[in-house]
Amino acid sequence: KQEVTQIPAALSVPEGENLVLNCSFTDSAIYNLQWFRQDPGKGLTSLLLIQSSQREQTSGRLNASLDKSSGRSTLYIAASQPGDSATYLCAVLYNNNDMRFGAGTRLTVKP
Amino acid sequence: DVKVTQSSRYLVKRTGEKVFLECVQDMDHENMFWYRQDPGLGLRLIYFSYDVKMKEKGDIPEGYSVSREKKERFSLILESASTNQTSMYLCASRTGATGTRNQPQHFGDGTRLSIL
Numbered sequence: 625k626q627e628v629t630q631i632p633a634a635l636s637v638p639e640g641e642n643l644v645l646n647c648s649f650t651d652s653a654i655y656n657l658q659w660f661r662q663d664p665g666k667g668l669t670s671l672l673l674i675q676s677s678q679r680e681q682t683s684g685r686l687n688a689s690l691d692k693s694s695g696r697s698t699l700y701i702a703a704s705q706p707g708d709s710a711t712y713l714c715a716v717l718y719n720n721n722d723m724r725f726g727a728g729t730r731l732t733v734k735p
Numbered sequence: 736d737v738k739v740t741q742s743s744r745y746l747v748k749r750t751g752e753k754v755f756l757e758c759v760q761d762m763d764h765e766n767m768f769w770y771r772q773d774p775g776l777g778l779r780l781i782y783f784s785y786d787v788k789m790k791e792k793g794d795i796p797e798g799y800s801v802s803r804e805k806k807e808r809f810s811l812i813l814e815s816a817s818t819n820q821t822s823m824y825l826c827a828s829r830t831g832a833t834g835t836r837n838q839p840q841h842f843g844d845g846t847r848l849s850i851l
Contacts, residue, residue, distance in 0.1 A: 644834045655836055655837070656836070658840065665775055665823075665845070665847065666844055666845060667739075667741075667825055667843050667844045667845045668825070668827075668842040669837040669842070670840065670841060670842075673837065673838075675837045680743050698792075702803035711780075713777075715840070717836070717840075721836075723780075723840065725778040726777065726779055727775075727776075727777040728777065
């Protein structure tokens with residue numbers, strides 16, 4: 625069964641800290657992995673997409689890594705800000721065209 | 736920028752009503768999806784479509800149907816609404832053209848549907 629797990633479910637950090645969010649998946653036959661941000665009551669906004677052949681992708685203060693062999697991805701957020709507070713979800717697109725989502729990590733950055 | 740537009744942000748309906756949720760995308764994407772999102776259960780796929788007039792069941796299609804008469808529009812229909820269909824509904828689209836699977840999936844802002 626293709627499952628995607630995100631730990632922890634919630635994280636609270638003081639402003640300015642660097643932090644890492646984790647995503648793990650059970651089937652290594654992936655096509656790509658996507659990280660999303662979701663603000664309360666809103667839809668998902670795409671942050672980064674890592675292709676299966678890539679090791680990492682960067683956008684501003686965000687860096688996502690992918691280790692297919694171990695079934696893991698991390699989202700690193702540098703110098704966190706209160707505006708980063710949101711729920712972060714990872715989604716895996718498998719080779720069979722099935723996309724599976726993690727339940728998300730709810731991040732709170734305290735001023 | 737891709738824009739996925741859902742017709743309503745909030746909707747309140749009564750048990751037994753037929754409910755239509757509309758979604759429009761402006762990037763000529765082949766693939767369109769309907770999900771529902773519930774606390775503790777995450778996103779669950781209801782139906783998807785990979786072309787006009789084509790539809791495929793997702794993980795939880797019971798009680799729902801869909802319509803895709805035009806490429807840009809994908810409608811979700813609750814045939815006879817029930818209280819357990821109270822949820823956040825999210826529409827998404829993604830290109831399906833050959834060689835473009837490494838393009839991101841885009842979501843609408845969601846419709847929070849309450850069935851009374």
